Amino acid sequence: xxxxxxxxxxxLPVVGFEVRFExxxxxxxxxxxxxxxxxxxxxxDGRKVETFYACxxxxxxxxxxxxxxMPWNHEMMSYDDVIAIHPTKRKFCCQCQxxxxxxxxxxxxxxxxxxxxxxxxxxxxxxxxxxxxxxxKTNAQYxxxxxxxxxxxxxxxxxxxxxxxxxGMPRLHEHIQHEIDGTMxxxxxxxxxxxxxxxxxxxxxxxxxxxxxFFHDGSEEIFDEFLQNRSKRKNIAVVLDPPFGGLVDCIxxxxxxxxxxTMDEVNESKKFSIFWIFPYFMEKRITDNFxxxxxxxxxxxxxxxxxxxxxxxGRKASPVRIFTxxxxxxxxxPGERYRFCVPCRRYVSVDNDHCKLCNSCPxxxxxxxxxxxxxxxxxxxxxxxxDSCKRCQIxxxxxxxxxxxxxxxxxxxxxxxxxxxxxxxxxLFK
Ligand SMILES: C[S@+](CC[C@H](N)C(=O)[O-])C[C@H]1O[C@@H](n2cnc3c(N)ncnc32)[C@H](O)[C@@H]1O
Ligand SMILES: [Zn+2]
Ligand SMILES: [Zn+2]
Ligand SMILES: [Zn+2]
Ligand SMILES: [Zn+2]
Ligand SMILES: [Zn+2]
Ligand SMILES: [Zn+2]
Numbered sequence: 001x002x003x004x005x006x007x008x009x010x011x012l013p014v015v016g017f018e019v020r021f022e023x024x025x026x027x028x029x030x031x032x033x034x035x036x037x038x039x040x041x042x043x044x045d046g047r048k049v050e051t052f053y054a055c056x057x058x059x060x061x062x063x064x065x066x067x068x069x070m071p072w073n074h075e076m077m078s079y080d081d082v083i084a085i086h087p088t089k090r091k092f093c094c095q096c097q098x099x100x101x102x103x104x105x106x107x108x109x110x111x112x113x114x115x116x117x118x119x120x121x122x123x124x125x126x127x128x129x130x131x132x133x134x135x136x137k138t139n140a141q142y143x144x145x146x147x148x149x150x151x152x153x154x155x156x157x158x159x160x161x162x163x164x165x166x167x168g169m170p171r172l173h174e175h176i177q178h179e180i181d182g183t184m185x186x187x188x189x190x191x192x193x194x195x196x197x198x199x200x201x202x203x204x205x206x207x208x209x210x211x212x213x214f215f216h217d218g219s220e221e222i223f224d225e226f227l228q229n230r231s232k233r234k235n236i237a238v239v240l241d242p243p244f245g246g247l248v249d250c251i252x253x254x255x256x257x258x259x260x261x262t263m264d265e266v267n268e269s270k271k272f273s274i275f276w277i278f279p280y281f282m283e284k285r286i287t288d289n290f291x292x293x294x295x296x297x298x299x300x301x302x303x304x305x306x307x308x309x310x311x312x313x314g315r316k317a318s319p320v321r322i323f324t325x326x327x328x329x330x331x332x333x334p335g336e337r338y339r340f341c342v343p344c345r346r347y348v349s350v351d352n353d354h355c356k357l358c359n360s361c362p363x364x365x366x367x368x369x370x371x372x373x374x375x376x377x378x379x380x381x382x383x384x385x386x387d388s389c390k391r392c393q394i395x396x397x398x399x400x401x402x403x404x405x406x407x408x409x410x411x412x413x414x415x416x417x418x419x420x421x422x423x424x425x426x427x428l429f430k
Contacts, residue, residue, distance in 0.1 A: 016043045019249050020051075026211060029053060032064040034191075035213025038250070056210040056250065057191060076193065077101070079200050082122070090117040092129055097194055123177045125198040126170045139192065140243030142302040144171045144277075151298060152239065152275065152322075155331055156184065159273060160235055163187075163226065165258070167209050167240040170195065177203075187226050202226075209242055210250040212257045227262050236262065236272040244279055251276065252289045276323040280364045286323050296322045297348040298333050299366060317366045 018041045022028065026036030034057035042050040055064030077099045082090065091100045095111040114129065121128055126143050133139035144152075149171050156164060164186040166173040173188040188195060189207035193215070196204060201222055206215040214220055227236065238258055242251050255274060262272060274293065278286065283295050300320040324331070328346035338347045341354050341361050352363040355371050355378050362378035363369045369378040372392050374385050383392040388399040 013044050014046070017041065018043065019247050021249070021253060026213075034058070034064065035208050035211045035215075037064075038211060038247075056213075057208050077197055079197060082197055083119070087118050088116055091115050092117060094129070094131070097129075097131060099197060122198050124174055125195060126174060129198070130192075130194055133192065140245060141192065144169075144241065145301045145303050148300050148302075149175050151334055154334070155275075156237055156239075158332070159237070159326065159330065161237040161273065162233075162235045163237070165189065165226070165236065165238040167207070167238065167242070167254070169239050169241045172239055173203070185226070187223070189223075209240065209254050210246060212254055224261060227258075237275065238272055239275040239277075241277040248278075248282060248285045248289070252286075255290070274323070274325045277320060278323060279319045280321045281319065283321075283323070283364065290323075290325070292325050293323045294325075294328060295364075296324060296328065296331060296333070297338065297346075297352060297361070297363075297366075298322055299337075299349070319365060 020039045020041055022039060025039065029036040029039065030053055031037060032055045034055055036056070037053040038056045040052055040054055041048050042052070058064045075098065082099050085099075089102075091105070091108075092098070092114040093100050093108045093111045094113060096108060100108050100113070126132075132141040132143060134141050152172055153175055162184060164172070164176060164184060166176075166186060167189045168191075170188055170190060170192075173186050176184050176186040187202070188199065188204045189209065190204070191206065191208050193206050196206060198204070201216075201218070205219045205223060207213065207219070208215075214223070227234075238255070240251065240254075255276075258272070276286070276293070277300055280295060286295075287293055298321065299318045300322060301318045302320075328344075331347065333347035333349075337350055339350050340346075341348050341352075343354060343359065344361050346361075348361040349363065349366055351366065351368050352361040353368065354361050355369070357371050357376075358378050360378075365380070368381045370381040371378050372385050374390075375392055379392040382394060384395050385391070386393040386397070386399065389397070393399075
């Protein structure tokens, strides 16, 4: 194949940020409303140019304006307040996203409201009440589809999990609460304070997963009580669905922190099952930190995420996967879209053909692969081998001397370091 050669393309500086966890962090760090700030190193073309503290939650970087409590927090009723009101008298203002007190009705006269709210309704906040905060970079609040939730739930059941820590996973938490037998216990850790109107403190703690900060006194004790092995044996799982713009290193820290909190009497950190929802192209970043984790072929989808739809619906295939430390052969991927690969000992997508030469089912993005003799590995079937680039490329590519189209952070070819999702840039299909 011949390729167009273009030289002298001006190269833009490659800017990147890395978070640094010092020994004495967080005690030395300044704080904002979201807890201790993170220490960032800024790199331009691989050279460190600046070191600064920034808010851990607001991915807009340094400009966290929320030094104190959000003003409307004070007006929000607590779960205890809500539950004390008779169901026929409960009123929720959809526009203001809060329950209304009798004497405050006038303010909301023109707003859309829900009334006659039963206790059964209250355990479905994300399904019935809350408008996803999807536009703010801080929240990236997309709710997982029913299909994905059922898969996660049946997997937890099959693994005989007794206690589930849901970090940024409101839908799964709700789903577990619906269980009739109620044998599985679950707690939600999320930064969205609106959940405190729907759950008692034993079931919801306002928490920042990027710096392990709890927003209210007494939360740590509640969390430890949930985790720790008293007399009964607990089989714990942590399920995380972080905003994709979040930093991998911070989530890694949070998992290590969880591990240190599950110490049992003999001072040994108890093993727990991890399910971390993240895009497939972050695989290397995750497995570099946690070599014991692997990526499932299951495609995760969201209800309100226009870009990440299930392949079955004919819309764009989801790039979102689940990373886990559980042996893959114990996780049964459901339905006709998946099959069990005997040599790989794991379930894979039916399109992910086993390659005898690579000895794996190599597809990452759900699309078919082809083995390239020259590259000595499987590549996306849409690519052809380019002799100038010495690797397989899309046919329309431009050969370049420097491989500037590969991201230095995650190694993915679709963006540069500057646009890497791990740095807070909107990640996909730009
Ligand atoms: C379920 S959504 C999933 C978003 C999806 N991974 C994406 O980026 O498109 C993320 C959840 O995490 C919560 N969340 C966002 N930032 C958080 C933080 N710093 N700490 C804890 N929870 C957070 C949101 O409120 C939301 O419920
Ligand atoms: Zn902040
Ligand atoms: Zn209102
Ligand atoms: Zn295979
Ligand atoms: Zn191959
Ligand atoms: Zn090739
Ligand atoms: Zn080329």
